[in-house]
Amino acid sequence: MTFNFNDLVRGGTACFSKAGLAEGTNDHTIKIAAPNGAGVDFAINGLSYHKADTDNIAPTVCDEQTLGTTCLYVVTLQTDGDVVVTKGNEVDNDDLSGGYAVLDWPTPPAGECPIGAIKVAAGTTAFTVGVDDITDDVGTGTITFYDFFAVPSAPLTS
């Protein structure tokens, strides 16, 4: 199917700059470091906004993620530039690697723009976004950052 943007486009919630999500300098923080060197332009319901590059963003404190699971956390911006992190559904690491389960992207909160996501594959210890440090506390697990234009339509399979 061809999706024609030409006529009568209204509204729109999307991120127009690669946000460059990464671990923040301070403990348990993240940062926005757009590779364009000029922050992030984004739209919510058709209105455009700008978020400057920012270090040491304290993520929303999420529910604890069980050890041995993988989970996606969607990162959204509000109209005032505040950052919100929303936890998705945990999937057992063995089920994911075995192809028995997929990792669905969380649904962003209404009225906020998804700019990226964090995938946390917890190893032998549980992990709590907003409390634990991405480098120091993930233990045998791994962390992956994604930058969004919009939430991908297909789930992750690994």
Next chain:
Amino acid sequence: MTLNLNELARGGTVCLSKAGVAIGGTTSKARTNAPNGAGVDFAINGILYHVADADNNIVLTGDVQTALYTNVYLVCINSANTITVVQGDEVLSASLTAGSAPLHWPTPTVNTCPIGAIKVAAGAGAFTPGTTALTGGTVTVTYYDLFAVPASPLTS
């Protein structure tokens, strides 16, 4: 029909910066030179990527273009920042200007983002993509920067 983009947008393959496609330092090649001075942000299937400006990073490929014909070359980039070119179907330039044959945009390669296009009108000599210079008396070249592939074909 109104197309409401507010809710539950998913995926998306579009170019979010004007790429500034232009002739390269090597005149048979082209380059990206974003006027924002900061490279090009683009999305493939919802994930955002960034490529820095570079010279000679667009190499035209395809069959030899016949003299007196016009063709369009679509510039696409993948998630690894590899740029490829898709050659369209050539049209006799006289038919194009007469309005009897439009010039259709090529279809982008799957899982790449179209960031620009290059229209080449060959003069009295054939045009060999990647070899013939994009300047000089034998060719007329037009550069396009894309958000997405236009819905309508070129008529001139």
